[in-house]
Amino acid sequence: MKRLSARRLLVVVLTAxxxxxxxxxxxxxxxxxxxxxxxxxVPAPVSETADGTTFTLPATATITSDDANTGGYxxxxxxxxxxxALPLTVGAASPGTIALSLSGAPASVGAxxxxxxxxxxxxxxxQAQQAAGLFHGVQTLLQLLPGSxxxxxxxxxxxxxxxxxxxxxxxxxxxxxxxxxxxxxxxxAQVERYIDELALYKVNYLHLHLSDDQGWRIAVNSWxxxxxxxxxxxxxxxxxxxxxxxxxxxxxxxxxxxxxxxxPEIDMPGHTNAALxxxxxxxxxxxxxALYTGTNVGFSSLCVSLPLTYTFVDQVLGELAALTPGPYxxxxxxxxxxxxxxxxxxxxxxxxxxxxxxxxSVMGWHDITNAGTPPAGAQAQFWGTTTSAPNLAAAAAxxxxxxxxxxxxxxxxxxxxxxxxxxxxxAGLVDVDTAYGWDPGNYLTGVSGSQVAGxxxxxxxxxxxxxxxxxxxxxxxxxxxxxxxWSPWSTHDQTAFTAxxxxxxxxxxxxxxxxxxxxQVSWPAGS
Ligand code: NGO
Numbered sequence: 451m452k453r454l455s456a457r458r459l460l461v462v463v464l465t466a467x468x469x470x471x472x473x474x475x476x477x478x479x480x481x482x483x484x485x486x487x488x489x490x491x492v493p494a495p496v497s498e499t500a501d502g503t504t505f506t507l508p509a510t511a512t513i514t515s516d517d518a519n520t521g522g523y524x525x526x527x528x529x530x531x532x533x534x535a536l537p538l539t540v541g542a543a544s545p546g547t548i549a550l551s552l553s554g555a556p557a558s559v560g561a562x563x564x565x566x567x568x569x570x571x572x573x574x575x576x577q578a579q580q581a582a583g584l585f586h587g588v589q590t591l592l593q594l595l596p597g598s599x600x601x602x603x604x605x606x607x608x609x610x611x612x613x614x615x616x617x618x619x620x621x622x623x624x625x626x627x628x629x630x631x632x633x634x635x636x637x638x639a640q641v642e643r644y645i646d647e648l649a650l651y652k653v654n655y656l657h658l659h660l661s662d663d664q665g666w667r668i669a670v671n672s673w674x675x676x677x678x679x680x681x682x683x684x685x686x687x688x689x690x691x692x693x694x695x696x697x698x699x700x701x702x703x704x705x706x707x708x709x710x711x712x713x714p715e716i717d718m719p720g721h722t723n724a725a726l727x728x729x730x731x732x733x734x735x736x737x738x739x740a741l742y743t744g745t746n747v748g749f750s751s752l753c754v755s756l757p758l759t760y761t762f763v764d765q766v767l768g769e770l771a772a773l774t775p776g777p778y779x780x781x782x783x784x785x786x787x788x789x790x791x792x793x794x795x796x797x798x799x800x801x802x803x804x805x806x807x808x809x810x811s812v813m814g815w816h817d818i819t820n821a822g823t824p825p826a827g828a829q830a831q832f833w834g835t836t837t838s839a840p841n842l843a844a845a846a847a848x849x850x851x852x853x854x855x856x857x858x859x860x861x862x863x864x865x866x867x868x869x870x871x872x873x874x875x876x877a878g879l880v881d882v883d884t885a886y887g888w889d890p891g892n893y894l895t896g897v898s899g900s901q902v903a904g905x906x907x908x909x910x911x912x913x914x915x916x917x918x919x920x921x922x923x924x925x926x927x928x929x930x931x932x933x934x935x936w937s938p939w940s941t942h943d944q945t946a947f948t949a950x951x952x953x954x955x956x957x958x959x960x961x962x963x964x965x966x967x968x969x970q971v972s973w974p975a976g977s
Pocket of ligand 1: 747784785815833861863874910911912
């Protein structure tokens, strides 16, 4: 065990004193100056205790970290904007000005939570049980600093933080975002940019929609034409593109460096025109359809009665399983309107068994529960616009976990207002109040909070073409969903949330994020 250094001891004592004083202050008169934490952190932490002091990062500051990756991440951001040298020591015996420590965190923080202590004399101490917790604590630390800390170029400072303690851990284990790289192709670099943006809000799952009618985006060695032909176009007729398996692995590793798990989706049995166009042998009539660049849904289906279909599914999912360290393979299953109900049930049952045989757990759109209860460990993703899905509720009663993406609240491709240039309206308009104004743990009839694994914000890309478009649709709504996924329901407060959201504006400005200036939020001048 490491010895507590004098400085850390001081931090601990001061923190304890602060907590006692704060407690006294509540009942026994003004023992300390009344002070509250600034309402700036998204998602809202579990508890924040201000001590009324501040701490300003000196130019001579140092960083120590028990985790090299998270220490390096923080140092990279701080060095760029502060211009300070901020030497980083990994696994140092005595703490730096900013110390990221894997010892001493309260048990309640769990695998992803952290305790953050800031004091005038002790600097910054983040304690967690695992590296993911340190990383999430670093996000909170960055949000307590002026927004210009996110700038890639040196800014004036001063770099002052409020003193006190934050204790924090997530409400749900699954806090996701989905990006559709099938309707329009996005490069690994564009997806890594999005990963960096998502990480700021403690998102921990990235769901990649890798295939659809308009394009197949991942190289499959046993079926090479899927990518080279099936990936050769996109909505509107552009040139499309695909990722090599090395590209995919690099994105998976990049996501892991932000403590985010990739969930790959191959959408089946519908949404498969790109595959059917690539291989005539996959079609019931042996004839390959033309590539498709429109935006209709529900017209394509894999051939359920054909044995080759299951060889295809097995080989595609087998390659993907081998490339994917995360637990889930998403098999889609939505809008199979040209497949009969019995064929659909046959197909989904076989596809689920193939996922299980490859050692992975099934994830699918909630339509898969129309084929019965999925295998143990499965997650079904609700994307409806009502609050009732009886087959999903029945599957949940049998152990299927539910991920909440109600389209009229969580779809990041819905327009904010009628005037929004990008996006669709089929599920309604989704401005900040609508994105934030629902409880994922208490939403669907017959589905209890304990059956909900978490929340995901899907971004479908029929109308989304550039990274600026992604930014515009995800921000500021994605942070609303991230807060629903992370923060305890007791913190839920629309007015307080929009104030916290406003504090993000200068950060996005500093980072060059093209966010939508929702009129529901008062954004600081200049952001
Ligand atoms: C639906 C459909 C997608 C569309 C999306 C557009 C699901 C699960 N299937 O959501 O193919 O792209 O709406 O909002």
